[in-house]
Structures are given as C-alpha cells and as structure tokens.
Amino acid sequence: DQQVKQNSPSLSVQEGRISILNCDYTNSMFDYFLWYKKYPAEGPTFLISISSIKDKNEDGRFTVFLNKSAKHLSLHIVPSQPGDSAVYFCAATDTGNQFYFGTGTSLTVIP
Amino acid sequence: SQTIHQWPATLVQPVGSPLSLECTVEGTSNPNLYWYRQAAGRGLQLLFYSVGIGQISSEVPQNLSASRPQDRQFILSSKKLLLSDSGFYLCAWAGTTYEQYFGPGTRLTVT
Secondary structure: OEEEEEOOOOEEEOOOEEEEEEEEEEEOOOOOOEEEOOOOOOOOOOEEEEOOOOOOOEEOOEEEEEEEOEEEEEEEOOOHHHOOOOEEEEEEEEEOOEEHHHHHOOEEOOO | OEEEEOOOOOEEOEEEEOEEEEEEOOOOOOOEEEEEEOOOOOEEEEEEEEEEEOOOOOOOOEEEEEEEEEOOOEEEEEOOHHHHEEEEEEEEEEOOOOOOOOOEEEEEEEE
C-alpha cells in the first residue's frame, strides 16, 4: 500500500517559470515531510522539509506547502532553472525511524 | 563532516549467487541506518532500518537480510539472488534530525 503518492511522473517547465510538484499521503499520523532531489545514478539529496505544525516553509527558491486537512503537500520552485532538472521525491515519517517515499516526479526545466 | 560510503558502485551477479553490499558512515555516532531499493521506474522502497548495533527492522519480507555489526557499518546480504533483486540500492543515515543522507548507491543487475 503506497502511503505517499506522487501522481505526476513527469513535469516540464520553461526556465524562469514556477515549478509545482505535488504529493499526497494517506496516513494522518505522519508528522514530518521532506523533499529530496535525485540525479541519475546518484543518491537523493535532501532539499527542504516541513513539520506538521507548520503550513509553509521557505528556503531560497524552494517553498513547501502543507495542507493537513487535504493530506497534500507541494513543492514550489521559483524561478525554475535548468539545473533543477532532476527527479523529486517526497517522503513522510511518523516515528522518525521509518520513512515512506513517493514514486518521484521527473522535472525538466527547458532553457 | 559526515560522509557515507557504499560499495561496490556496480555489480552484475548471476541468479542464485550470494550478495553482500556494504555501507559505512564517518563523522557521526549512533546514526539510524537504512537500506532502500529503487527498481526501474519506481520509487524508493525501504528494505531495512537499524537504530543501533544488532537492531534490524525489516520492512519487506524477501530473500534479503541486513546486519549491523558495528555502529557505523550496515550490510545488505542475500544467500541466493533472484532476477527481481535487480535495482539501485541505496544506503542512508539519519542523525538527530529527520533528514536522511544517502550514499552514492549500488547498481545491481542479476542475470
């Protein structure tokens, strides 16, 4: 059972525009959410996170929004750059020991 | 600073052969350690996690096993590989925060 879902396998955006990556989860016990960025043949790298006590966290060009009632979070990248082209995974945890990852969204930023 | 090592980087093994993948972490003590697998076209699947020496939790029952003989060493093993074991294996560690830090990964092809 996939507890964290990324329903868009791919997304293409023009350079300079906003990229919005979405993630849905089913387990209401999740209390911490993370986004990772992954290049081919490399391990994912941590990007940004948010606690369930917040609804927004911003770090430079990256902002994560959390809607607990809808069990939905999104990652906004503004402005998008060609170097942002990668696969983005969202992840969630309730205990801090077990993490559940989505299937990823491949972002292509077109110059 | 903390670093995580995984080896080998690539591995081609015949069906029925044994497997041993090793992961070591430097620059931190008592980390939580994780093994993930990313199969072709799929997300990250948590296989095992460990909160301490000799403590292993399995998420997916299968022909793989894990061991943690030392605080900063995590080993993934199999006695007999299956074709379905092919994939990209990732080791990760987490400290006192929820962010996970991933190794470079091992590309395993079972033929």
